[in-house]
Amino acid sequence: MTADVLTGVELMVAGRDQVAAEVVAIRLCRADGGDLPEWAPGAHIDLELGVGLARQYSLCGDPAERSVLRIAVQREPNGRGGSRLAHERLTVGSTVRVSGPRNTFPLVAARRYLFIAGGIGITPVVPMVAAADAAGADWRLVYGGRSRATMAFATALREKYGDRVSLHPQDETGLLDLAGLLGRPGTGLVYCCGPEPLITAVEEHCRGWPPGCLHVERFTARGDTGAPETTIEVELALSQRTVTVPPGTPILRAVEEAGVHVLSSCREGTCGTCETPVLAGVPEHRDSLLTAEERAVGDTMMICVSRARTPRLVLEL
Template sequence: MGCQTNLDNTLHVVDKATVATDVVTVTLARPDGRRLPDWAPGAHVDLVLPNGLTRQYSLCGNRWDAHTYRVAVRREAAGRGGSAYVHDTLRVGDAVGVGGPRNNFPMSPSERYVFIAGGIGITPIIPMIAQAEIVGADWRLLYLGRTCEKMPFLDMLEAHGDRVTAVASGTHGRIDLAEHLGAVDDSTKVYACGPLTLLDELTATTADWPVGKLRIERFSSIDPAPARTTPFELELARSQKILTIPCDVTIVDALSSAGVGVLTSCREGVCGTCETSVLAGEPDHRDAVLEPHEREAGDCMLVCVSRSRSDRLTLDL
């Protein structure tokens, strides 16, 4: 899972607009007008805000526009200040550091697609719908939210007619996902993004599906409790160091203290920047990036949040 990171790439805010209650879009471009790196549906970028915070946002603009990136940001009342800064302080003309684009949610070719989005989870789905339209694939969207006013891009999506089913739970109640997915055939791929409750329900509902039929993107890491509550040893194969990792210290922080640099960004297990090869031992995966088969293989891990199930873990560092 390769990545391209250009955190020294500075773009300027060229547009900012409100697209739903507590949701704004931010459009970025290079000050000299040069083209930006290409991206594909599902990609996200790191925004290094002027206040020093780094946050990840899915690209939701026109991928064929080589000169701008657009992201949508929902205000998080219980957040750590990034979304509040974007909403309240960031202005047109401000400079923002940008890393990426990176894609942990790639769109695979298929005859048919079912897209499922919850709230701000619509952002990576927008370019996927555009791609499905370009290649002539059949598709439909289930778009869920608390109220219509909180569902960004709803007006634009409703132009697709009966391909889009929008459900505001505050008015119509919760939808039966199992019933909605009952008609999904073998030639259909399902892509979903949204809150953990939605994605957990989807995962449980499709537990007997073939691997790869459902692809999801989470905005926060999973498995909040570590598998073990005792320290473990970390062996660094290339630097020939052995570290003891206490229960209250992350692997990436322990590596930094030992003078071993690992590129990081989100530190929440959602961006994939710190993916590291595992040579021996059993990782305790707590990220939201790796697919089930990658977790089962155990040959890589996200060192910002994941830990070890075994007494010793050997990394290719």
């Protein structure tokens, strides 16, 4: 049994391993052992951990292993509860509803890569370095964390790839030397995933680089709120109806209240599930996914958080 994508499919926890302090790697499979959807490095899946509680986790296994999807979950004591539920409920033999995979962080073919990972941001990078290595690319991974004990997969990566992997526990070496790593363009493509301060700093160091050099993935919302909100009109071209969206109301919620179903998950602009084509009008992007180039084109938007710079938008819904 195969599928192009899972939509709320119940998978079974086939195994779990402690891979760092407060980090468990979880392997998911079909109860019948059938094949799971194909995926590529950078992809993630959505787990339904409770009523109205969905969380996204990057796939960190081998794309060629079609019977298993592997994720790694870090327990966040100050989080919103998703990681705690994953640690407590996803025991071997238990089941969880899964959707995806989806990929908003794809690995672009290149001859040279610099991978920068911070903490649990290593998860999408693990299959990326494997793919880059298999393709014969020139690559380097710089991996930082609070301490060695907290850095998932660090030992395995170092043993497999040697000096191409540089480990930087903060309690031993301090913060990453981003100025030295990113002093000038020429490192090839840069891929970065980790906590917001790291991503923001990398973006600042790469400001002015040629378009397309830097690729980032955020696990939490960027946090910029944009201009003061005004009431906007949103025409739903396919549904042939128009909704009024007042200040403080997400477009997604207004559309749902009008009776139009839209796939969504994170509702904070980080997962890409609600990405919607824009047919007319100018979006005000507030997501944490689209690149500067994609924002400038303005032909798509994440309606869970983004609004409009024009009084009216026409969406393909």
